[in-house]
Amino acid sequence: MSSFKRKTLSGRATLPQGTRLSPFSTSTVITSTGIPSLDDILGGGLPLSCSLAVLAPDHHSAYGELVQKYFVAQGLASGQKVCIIHDEPLRFAREGIWMAGSNPSKPAQGEDADDEKASQHEDKIKIAWRYEQMKKFQTTVSSNSLNDDLCMAFDLTCRIPTAALDAAQQSAQLIPIDVDISEDGTRVIEQIEELLSNGTNAHAVRICIPALGSPHWGDMQPSTVLTLLHSLRRLLHRYTNACASLSLAPHMCTDTWGGPGWVQKVGWLTDAAISMSAFGANPSLSSLFPSHHGMVQILTLPAPHTILPASDKYSTLRGLSSAAGSMGGSGENNLAFKCMRKRLIFETLHLDLEGGVTERRTTPSSNAMALDASMVHETMPVAVLSTEGRKDSRATVEIEFERSKDVVFDAHTRVMADDTAVDSLVPAKPKKPKKKVAFHSERPDLYDF
Numbered sequence: 001m002s003s004f005k006r007k008t009l010s011g012r013a014t015l016p017q018g019t020r021l022s023p024f025s026t027s028t029v030i031t032s033t034g035i036p037s038l039d040d041i042l043g044g045g046l047p048l049s050c051s052l053a054v055l056a057p058d059h060h061s062a063y064g065e066l067v068q069k070y071f072v073a074q075g076l077a078s079g080q081k082v083c084i085i086h087d088e089p090l091r092f093a094r095e096g097i098w099m100a101g102s103n104p105s106k107p108a109q110g111e112d113a114d115d116e117k118a119s120q121h122e123d124k125i126k127i128a129w130r131y132e133q134m135k136k137f138q139t140t141v142s143s144n145s146l147n148d149d150l151c152m153a154f155d156l157t158c159r160i161p162t163a164a165l166d167a168a169q170q171s172a173q174l175i176p177i178d179v180d181i182s183e184d185g186t187r188v189i190e191q192i193e194e195l196l197s198n199g200t201n202a203h204a205v206r207i208c209i210p211a212l213g214s215p216h217w218g219d220m221q222p223s224t225v226l227t228l229l230h231s232l233r234r235l236l237h238r239y240t241n242a243c244a245s246l247s248l249a250p251h252m253c254t255d256t257w258g259g260p261g262w263v264q265k266v267g268w269l270t271d272a273a274i275s276m277s278a279f280g281a282n283p284s285l286s287s288l289f290p291s292h293h294g295m296v297q298i299l300t301l302p303a304p305h306t307i308l309p310a311s312d313k314y315s316t317l318r319g320l321s322s323a324a325g326s327m328g329g330s331g332e333n334n335l336a337f338k339c340m341r342k343r344l345i346f347e348t349l350h351l352d353l354e355g356g357v358t359e360r361r362t363t364p365s366s367n368a369m370a371l372d373a374s375m376v377h378e379t380m381p382v383a384v385l386s387t388e389g390r391k392d393s394r395a396t397v398e399i400e401f402e403r404s405k406d407v408v409f410d411a412h413t414r415v416m417a418d419d420t421a422v423d424s425l426v427p428a429k430p431k432k433p434k435k436k437v438a439f440h441s442e443r444p445d446l447y448d449f
Contacts, residue, residue: 016204016241018078020150022047024310031080031204031243032151034070037346039151040141040317041335042272042302043310048204049236050271050302051244053229055263057253058278063294063337064247066344067276068210069096070154071245075206076164077152082174083195085188085209087216089176093165100155100342140347141316155342181218185228192232196239205239207232209246222258229269236271267299274298276337289336289349296335296346317348 015021015029022028022044030045033052039045046052056064073096075082086092168174177191192207199205212228213220225248236242248266253275255262267273278294279286298318301309312320319333334349 016048016080016202018075018080018150019048019204020045022310023314025305027305028310029240030150031078031206032074033067033245034074034151034154035067035344035346036151037140037317038067038274040315041274041296041298041311041346043312043314045150046243046245046272047302047304048243049240050304051229051233051236051246052302053266053270053273053299054245054247055253055266055273055275055299056247056278057250057275058280058294059250060280061278061293063276063278063339063344064250065210066339068208068245068247070344071206072208073097073099073154073160074152075204075208076160076168076173078204079173080204080206081172081199082168082206082208083177083192084174085177085179085192085207086211087179087214089178090169092210093174093176094160094162096160097154097156098158098160098164099152100158139350140345156339156344157342179216181216184218185220185224185231189228189231189235193235196235196242199239199241201241203241205242207242207244209244211249212246213249213252222262225252225258226265226269229266233269233271263299270300271302271304273300291338292336292347292349293338294336295349296337298335317346319348 019029019031022030024043029048030043031048032039032045033042042052054064054067056062069092072082072084072093076096077099084092165174169176175195177188179188196205213225232244232246236244251257253263258265263275275297276294277297279289279292280294301311303309311318317333317335335346336349337344337346
């Protein structure tokens with residue numbers, strides 16, 4: 001009988017609900033952020049005992065809070081405890097999103113039917129037989145390709161049911177913490193530590209801070225924010241069954257508020273940090289990338305028990321892994337995001353047709369026509385070489401010389417030119433005309449270049 005035994009999962013502790021082991025390290029337990037493409041960027045999901053910071057510097061949008069709504073909805077749908085730190089936490093929870101089909105009174109059945117008909121029409125389109133076996137070009141990842149059980153499919157048009165929200169609040173699954181303008185971040189850290197110390201490791205705990213540094217937090221200084229981020233990270237490393245996701249206020253997401261290197265400092269004091277720079281404040285970028293709503297910059301990636309982050313090996317969107325062959329696979333890809341009617345996705349940044357123009361041009365552009373009009377030339381046929389007498393010849397070559405258009409001089413200029421010509425003893429060297437060759441054939445199919 002062999003003395004070697006295969007390791008099994010029977011001796012390991014049961015994982016909390018809504019979590020799983022990381023494919024990169026068996027010591028890391030991950031959970032979903034609610035967005036499959038964001039999970040892919042993080043290396044499969046957000047590890048427990050880690051924090052995620054989302055920076056959205058655009059004042060005209062709220063993409064940072066939208067990511068937090070996904071984070072809260074995923075926790076409530078997975079049966080995890082959710083702690084919301086906000087000036088009105090219950091109002092923020094009521095404005096959250098939910099899974100499709102949970103609200104039958106939503107008047108979106110007609111739009112869904114139109115979407116199904118459009119998808120069926122696209123499936124019927126036939127392409128060349130040599131391309132049928134090739135994979136479709138994709139710019140993002142779907143929930144089917146990642147983890148169906150870990151990440152739920154949420155719909156931005158659906159709101160969380162009131163009954164589900166009341167049941168979560170009565171069962172202490174939803175824990176609201178109010179923010180007082182007279183308090184600083186120290187009081188918030190104390191409440192979080194009390195919550196984590198009274199809980200058990202049987203349930204995962206999500207801590208959500210939708211708008212850190214908003215006016216309801218008072219007049220916060222950069223040192224206060226950095227101290228709060230460091231204290232929160234210290235608590236999460238002590239209690240390994242909790243994770244946190246936060247968004248900074250828009251005015252705090254640039255170096256102009258915290259000084260040089262402020263964004264890098266936020267990335268150093270959090271386990272994962274991304275920046276979502278929307279195109280709302282820059283119309284030129286909106287016209288250049290009409291299919292996207294903003295750029296995504298990765299500041300920090302989580303690596304709780306390893307030297308390298310799991311995203312370097314398992315992220316398809318970043319393009320560094322061998323599994324990202326269809327997405328590029330050579331060098332890290334540029335990332336962008338767009339908010340559609342029903343979901344928010346992160347995808348690879350790419351130009352549209354013809355380098356940024358949404359429709360292909362079949363006629364020259366107005367700039368090219370104006371440039372051609374300014375360069376007027378006349379052509380003079382000089383010789384035509386034909387081979388009509390030969391039996392095997394089916395093509396002719398026509399040679400033309402190109403010369404510039406004559407310039408008209410007035411009387412005064414012509415008199416001065418004549419005086420200069422008389423005084424000059426060296427004759428002007430004539431310029432050689434340029435050759436222009438044209439190829440004509442009776443059988444164009446034989447000469448398809």
